[in-house]
Amino acid sequence: MNAALVILVVAFAVAIGLGLAARGGREMDLEQWSVGGRAFGTIFVFVLMAGEIYTTFTFLGGSGWAYGKGGPTLYILAYGPIAYSWSYFLLPVIWRYAREKKLVSQADFFVAKYESNAMGVLVALVSVAALVPYLVLQLKGLGIIVSEVSSGSVSSTAAVWAGAAALTLYVIVSGVRGSAWTATLKDLMILSVAVVLGVYLPLHYYGGYGAMFEAIDRAKPGFLTLPARGMSPSWFISTVLLTSTGFYMWPQFFAGAYTAKSEDVFRKNAVVLPLYGLVLLFVFFVGFAAVLQVPGLKGADGDLSLFRIAEQTFSPATIGVIGAAGLLTALVPGSMILLTAGTILSKNVYRVAVPSADDRSVTRLARALVGVVALFSVWLTLRGGEAIVSLLLMGYNLVTQLFPALFFSLPERPLVSTAAAAAGIVAGEAMVAYLTMSGASVATLMPWAPEAVKDLNVGIVALIVNVLVLGVVAAATRRRPVAATS
Amino acid sequence: MPDAPRPAGRRAYHWLTAVPTVAMLGGVPFVNRVHPMVLGLPLLMAWIAGWVVLTSATMGLVLYLDRARGGRDR
Numbered sequence: 331m332n333a334a335l336v337i338l339v340v341a342f343a344v345a346i347g348l349g350l351a352a353r354g355g356r357e358m359d360l361e362q363w364s365v366g367g368r369a370f371g372t373i374f375v376f377v378l379m380a381g382e383i384y385t386t387f388t389f390l391g392g393s394g395w396a397y398g399k400g401g402p403t404l405y406i407l408a409y410g411p412i413a414y415s416w417s418y419f420l421l422p423v424i425w426r427y428a429r430e431k432k433l434v435s436q437a438d439f440f441v442a443k444y445e446s447n448a449m450g451v452l453v454a455l456v457s458v459a460a461l462v463p464y465l466v467l468q469l470k471g472l473g474i475i476v477s478e479v480s481s482g483s484v485s486s487t488a489a490v491w492a493g494a495a496a497l498t499l500y501v502i503v504s505g506v507r508g509s510a511w512t513a514t515l516k517d518l519m520i521l522s523v524a525v526v527l528g529v530y531l532p533l534h535y536y537g538g539y540g541a542m543f544e545a546i547d548r549a550k551p552g553f554l555t556l557p558a559r560g561m562s563p564s565w566f567i568s569t570v571l572l573t574s575t576g577f578y579m580w581p582q583f584f585a586g587a588y589t590a591k592s593e594d595v596f597r598k599n600a601v602v603l604p605l606y607g608l609v610l611l612f613v614f615f616v617g618f619a620a621v622l623q624v625p626g627l628k629g630a631d632g633d634l635s636l637f638r639i640a641e642q643t644f645s646p647a648t649i650g651v652i653g654a655a656g657l658l659t660a661l662v663p664g665s666m667i668l669l670t671a672g673t674i675l676s677k678n679v680y681r682v683a684v685p686s687a688d689d690r691s692v693t694r695l696a697r698a699l700v701g702v703v704a705l706f707s708v709w710l711t712l713r714g715g716e717a718i719v720s721l722l723l724m725g726y727n728l729v730t731q732l733f734p735a736l737f738f739s740l741p742e743r744p745l746v747s748t749a750a751a752a753a754g755i756v757a758g759e760a761m762v763a764y765l766t767m768s769g770a771s772v773a774t775l776m777p778w779a780p781e782a783v784k785d786l787n788v789g790i791v792a793l794i795v796n797v798l799v800l801g802v803v804a805a806a807t808r809r810r811p812v813a814a815t816s
Numbered sequence: 817m818p819d820a821p822r823p824a825g826r827r828a829y830h831w832l833t834a835v836p837t838v839a840m841l842g843g844v845p846f847v848n849r850v851h852p853m854v855l856g857l858p859l860l861m862a863w864i865a866g867w868v869v870l871t872s873a874t875m876g877l878v879l880y881l882d883r884a885r886g887g888r889d890r
Contacts, residue, residue, distance in 0.1 A: 401848075404864045411871040412837050418875055419833065539856030547850050547858070554858040555848045563845040570841060597879050604836075604871040611865055 335480045337650030338657060341519075342496065345661055348515060349500025349508035356507075360693045363505030364434040364673045365588040370510065375595045377513040378506075378586040378666070379414075380606055384520050386471025386660045390633040392610055396617025398632035400546075400553035402561040403614055408570045411604035413577035418600035420578060422593035423740055429588075435670070436584035436732075437678035443739040444748040447682045452752055453732060454678040456759060457581040458671055460725040462707055464580075465667045469493060469711040472660035478637045479653030490711050497661060498704045501668045502697045506589060509665040516658035521609055523655040528612025531619040531639060539615070546621055553621075559781060568787040575793075576730035581674060582666040616640075672700040724766045727789045731758035734797050746804040754800030761792035829881050836874055840867035 356362055366374070388406060395403040424439065431442045436457060441450035472493045473486030500508040536542035547554055556563050578584055590596065613636075620627075620635040624642060627635055640652055676696035681687050687695075735751035738744055744751065764770075765788050772791065773784035840863075847863040854862035 401858075401860060404861060407868060408840060408864050411868045412840065415833055415836050415871050415875055418878065419830070540853055541856075543850070543853065543856065543858050554850050555860050556844070563848055566844055567841045571837075574837075597882070601872055601875045601879055604868050604875070608865060608868055611861075614861075 332481070332483075332646050334646040334650035334653060335483065337647060338476065338479055338653050341654030341657055342492070345512050345515065345658060346496045346500060348511045349496075349665070350503050352500075352507035352511040353504040354507070358505060358693070360434055360673070360677065360689065360696065361432065363693065363696070364669065365585060366506045366510065368429060368588060369591045370589040370595075371591060372595050372598050373514070374510040375586070375590045376599050376603065376606075377517050378510060378589065379417075379583065379599060380513075380517060380603060384517065384609075384659055385663045386468050386475070386656065388610060388613060389520065389524075389656050389659045390471055390474065390636060392613040393617035393620070393636040394630075394633035396614040397620050397627065397635035398629070399561070400550070400618075400621075401555045401557075402566065403617070405566055405569050405573070407607065407610050407614070408566075409573040409577065410607040410610075412570060413574040414600050414603040414607075416574065417578065418597055421587045421590075421596040424584070425587055425590055425593050425596065433588060434585065435674045435677055436579075436581040437674050439584070440732075440735065440739070440751075441678065443744055444735075444751055446748045446752075447678075449748060449752055450678040451682055452755060454674040456728055456732065456755065457674055458703075460728040461581065461667045461671050462703065462710065463725050465664055465671075465703070465707045466710045468660040468664040468667070469707060472657060472664075473711070474633070475637075475653050475656040475660070478634065478641075479649055487712060490708055493657075493660065493664070494704045494708045497664050497668055498701050501665050501672075501700050506586075506666075506669055509662060509669065510589075512658065512665065513662045516655070516662045519651075519655040520659055523652050524609050524612040524616075527636075527640065527652070528615035531643065532615055534643065535619055535623055542615075542619060546618060549622060560785060562782070562785045564782040565785040565787060568785075568790055572730060572787050572789045572793070573726065575733050576726050579729040579732045579736070581729070582663075582670040585670055585673070586666065668700045668703055671703045672696040672698075675699045675703075724762055727762040727766070727792060728759060730789060730793060731755055731762060731796050734758075734793070734800055738800070746800060747807040749807045750800050750804035753803040754796045757799035758792050758796030761795045762789070765789075765792060827881075827885070830878065832874055832878050836867055836871035840864065840871070843867075 361367060370378075392403065392406055395406065427433070427442070428439060431438070433439055433442060435454075437450040437453040440453045441447055469490050473490045476484050476489035476493075477486040500512075504511075532539050532542045536545060543554060556566055578587070587596070616636050616639065617632075620639040624635060624638040627638065637649070637652070640649055644652075673696050676692050676699055680695055681692055732755060734754050735746075738746045738751065771784075771788050772779065772786045775788075775791065776783065843863055844860070847859050849860065850858040852859060854866075857865065
């Protein structure tokens with residue numbers, strides 16, 4: 331067992347220990363398990379909300395994109411801060427309503443607002459369809475990290491099983507508290523690893539940032555900016571706007587907001603979280619440093635650039651610490667996903683099917699379903715195949731389709747009928763499925779359009795269809811103007 | 817979007833929230849260059865990173881103004 335692997339195993343054990351200790355002898359009813367009894371302060375909500383920007387996707391994929399694609403990578407830096415600035419107004423409204431109605435899931439919000447259990451089932455199904463591929467991606471990342479760090483002595487299959495088992499265990503025992511505790515550890519580690527690598531590597535190999543980027547610009551002209559076609563400025567702008575719109579539509583972050591003990595937590599976080607996102611810049615620096623130092627990684631192998639340049643530079647012990655940070659970036663989002671999937675399947679699907687179910691059995695089932703979802707995800711991960719990649723690309727577009735229905739429900743009474751909101755979601759999701767399966771882009775749909783339109787992110791098309799259908803059905807099923815109920 | 821329905825709390829400076837979105841993204845076509853570099857970063861990267869910092873600053877200002885007005889409506 332080399333030094334790197336020892337450190338990895340220790341980090342893994344600490345994460346499980348923290349996750350289990352987080353329960354702290356509490357009685358776990360569904361509200362305590364799913365949303366921490368709505369008692370979290372600024373720090374816990376902060377790390378849960380920062381979770382989205384520091385997943386294995388950002389750790390491996392952020393450096394991988396910088397390595398393989400260059401300039402377009404900057405979109406990953408842009409969407410988080412924009413979503414956080416909007417959250418200043420969005421999250422307090424959601425939080426207030428959730429507390430008043432004692433909601434524990436995102437689907438609950440739609441059920442309460444639109445007064446329809448069927449709406450909850452629809453949203454729950456969309457959520458799970460988007461969550462599972464997201465979890466598969468985290469597990470895949472975990473497998474890659476462990477097999478890289480252990481130089482192949484631990485197989486990626488064994489790592490995926492161990493990771494999924496650990497997640498299932500502490501999510502069942504501690505619920506969202508387990509996620510919050512391990513998320514705190516994760517953020518401390520990823521922060522220090524990213525900054526150290528992002529500062530050290532450019533200085534070590536090039537003597538400075540300016541020198542590094544000049545060297546890259548000379549070797550690969552145009553690599554550091556957006557190309558004129560394809561991932562052009564119009565692609566960049568549309569992708570950032572779409573991604574920011576979808577950001578809080580992920581059920582685990584939506585429900586993560588319920589954990590706050592006061593709405594002021596969100597306002598403070600909207601100020602601090604964008605700055606925190608700057609750490610991503612250091613992750614990119616690692617990928618850029620690797621461009622000329624470990625050339626030749628093609629396609630998906632670009633995701634290994636961070637580990638390859640680190641292995642060439644540092645001792646095994648340091649690699650172990652980097653691997654441990656990467657491991658945690660997979661475990662934490664993974665645990666939030668499992669928790670959320672268990673909660674919505676039990677509360678928003680099972681309970682609708684079996685209305686006689688009492689709170690205890692719903693809570694028990696939610697925990698059992700964590701194991702089921704985990705097993706299913708492990709199976710998908712190990713089965714491999716390209717389908718998962720396209721499912722994942724679909725995931726963000728799937729959840730984004732919930733936005734119009736949410737937006738129109740924000741006033742005290744929804745501005746559109748339940749039928750309209752549901753029709754918009756169904757039409758949007760159908761469009762996403764069609765676009766994903768057919769691999770269509772705006773360019774193939776509208777070959778006559780100007781270049782700036784052709785480069786728009788194709789997700790925009792689904793969102794437009796969604797809003798159009800919602801508008802038409804809303805006009806046809808207009809709610810009677812209701813006098814204020816008070 | 818920045819104007820989530822909250823009649824009692826509607827204040828003109830809340831529109832400041834839209835500034836980072838509009839400025840960061842609106843500027844992209846004009847700064848899509850490597851040179852001049854800023855602090856050793858290509859211009860496009862420096863622009864995005866700069867606006868990330870300014871997003872925090874803007875939201876800090878909105879929070880400050882909200883607190884100064886007091887009576888956060890609830």
